Amino acid sequence: SFFRLITIHLILQMAAEAMGDREAISAGDQRLTYAQLDHAARRVASRLQPGQRLAYLAENSPVMPAAIFGAALAGTPFVPINYRLAAEQVDALMARVAPALLISETAKPYADIDRISLADVATGTAMEGEAPDEKGGIAIELFTSGTTGEPKSAILRHSNLMAYIFGSVEFMSAGEEEASLVTVPPYHIAGISAVLSSTYAGRRMVQLPNFSPQGWIDLAQKEAVTHAFVVPTMLQHIVEHVGTNGGTLDLPNLRALSYGGGKMPLPVIEKAIELLPHVNFTNAYGLTETSSTICLLGPDAHRDAMASSDAHIRRRLGSVGQALPAIELQIRSEDGPVCAADEVGLVYVRGEQVGGEYKGIGSQLDDEGWFPTKDVGFVDSEGYLFLDGRADDVIVRGGENISPGEVEDVLLGHDGVKEVAVVAVPDQEWGEAVGAAIVCAGIAPGVAELCDLVRDKLRSSRVPAKIIFMDELPYNETGKLLRRVVRDQLAGQ
Structure with missing residues (x-):
């Protein structure tokens, strides 16, 4: 596969060459163009010693995208750590990451880990040249938010992430005025994919490290945000906040609002569509192990479902939509056979963006390349996927x-x-x-x-x-x- 020969640094390289003067990131008073972001990534890469992975234990900041691309340029995995974990949980993960270079303001010393602060990344020499041909090398390691037991370390290769980006985003497709509000933390797959897809499209990333409904609304207004992604609880808080503060949401620049990461209560999405009738809503379903999104319920499907009196079409507002063109989807019964339409079973997916692999455990793909998502659901006659929770639940x-x-x-x-x-x-x-x-x-x-x-x-x-x-x-x-x-x-x- 073509994707096996390139790294995700190519995304930034293309952006820096084609639109270097365009603003890439705004975070408070900090502004970076794509050329400056590439330079920052090269400074990060120059700090890495052979054999070190790059760990990141901090909130969203302009250093986070530089770290993702810098690790790729140096030919080593980027490993973001959940900064909200308890100290002993962080200690346990750091022991698994070593040897590494850690970017953090707050971390204590660890064995086999060199630490630099976010400010340190702004200085030093920049690595020249291009990223190594990876031939399937590891780009990202993400610790899953394991609700039971020790978190698993999900592996995403450059080939998985590039297949996702090339299959779902068009290069330089964003206008210069477009800006995407990023509230998802760095250690979440949606936070990683936001960086990759925004950079490839040429859409400015507006970073909000700590979410609050009013903070989100204020920043969206101030930065003339056109695109945003929220998890269901965030949208619920925004809708409730607006309800208790006059009942209107003044976001004239907002064009597209995507949501995912959990089940969206129907009253919340219905109210949001009512508050923002000019906005295109998209429900994105994906997993860490699938390099982010594998199914989309797009704006037209939202509008059709809202306008329809047909219960079959109306219920699609509660679905996660249809599989992306590059993704195959199957519902299987517990003993193996593929289910008929509307029959509940286990969700399996297949495609080049699907990693389905864990460090120390290996690939979870079956002989034909199918990944068991461990989600339960059914597909209707038109290919809309409805999720019914986790198999464990x-x-x-x-x-x-x-x-x-x-x-x-x-x-x-x-x-x-x-x-x-x-x-x-x-x-x-x-x-x-x-x-x-x-x-x-x-x-x-x-x-x-x-x-x-x-x-x-x-x-x-x-x-x-x-x-x-x-x-x-x-x-x-x-x-x-x-x-x-x-x-x-x-x-x-």
Whole structure:
């Protein structure tokens, strides 16, 4: 494959040569053009010793894109670390990263790790020449936010990331006035892909290190932001904030708003479309292991679903759309055969951008190149993918598999339910039963009323054996629902 011969540094090299004077990044008072970003990347590369990986333990800053491309230029992996982890968790990851050069303001000394600050990257010599031919070398190592056990280190090769960029972005396709608001942290695959795709398109990156609804709105207005990506919890906070502050969202420059990284509650996306009728909404579904996006629900599909009175089309607003042209998608039953349309099973994907590989564990692709995403879902007759949660989240009640998603959707249909998380709770008779944690919209509905709703819409085996009410559901900072925390809460009641 052509992709096996090039590195992601080529993306920056092309941008620097074709549009070097164009602004690449704005972060507070700092501004960098593509030529300056390439120079910064070359300074990062010159700091690396042979055999060192490049670790990054800091918030979003102009150094982060320079570090991604600098590592590629030096022929070594870029390894971002979650700066929100507890100290002992960071220590454990640093031990796995060594030997490395670490870019960080705050890190303590570690064995076999040289540390430089963000300011240090602004000085020193710049590496000349081009990146080595990688022939499938590793570009990025991302520690997954493992909800159980030790985080796995997902490996993405240059060939995976270049296949994704070449397959989904057009070079220099952005106008000079276009600006993308980046709020996703550096250690999230969406943060990595934002850098690669913005640089290739020539779209200025506006960095917001710490998200708050008002901060996001203010920066979008100040920088005339045209594009943005948010996780569902961020959009929910923005919509709620606007609701309590006059009810209008004045973002005339915003053209496109993408979201992903978790399940989007239907009322939130409906309200957002209502607040921003001039904006193109896109739902992007992807995984760390697939170099970011593999399915898209595009702006036209959003509009068609919102305008339709046909329930079949309307429900697509709750889907993650159709597979990208370069991605193949299959739903398989647990014992192997491919499922028919609308039949729930396990989601498998295949394509050049799919890494599906972990450090020390190896490739998870099967003999034909298919990757098991561990997500459960179904595809409708038009190829729209509907996700039903993780395979690990399935509730097994007396041998019957129950998807949390189907129960959640029914409960969310009640006007008094704002958010819901359905998980397995221990049951002496059935092994597991359905438990539900509910965040109310206004007055709390009665438990019996909610149980009746599930019984009427589904069947008695799906009725929650236990319901608790919470002020808010637990999410991590990238918008993933922490079901294990909900399980613990329910078990403790």
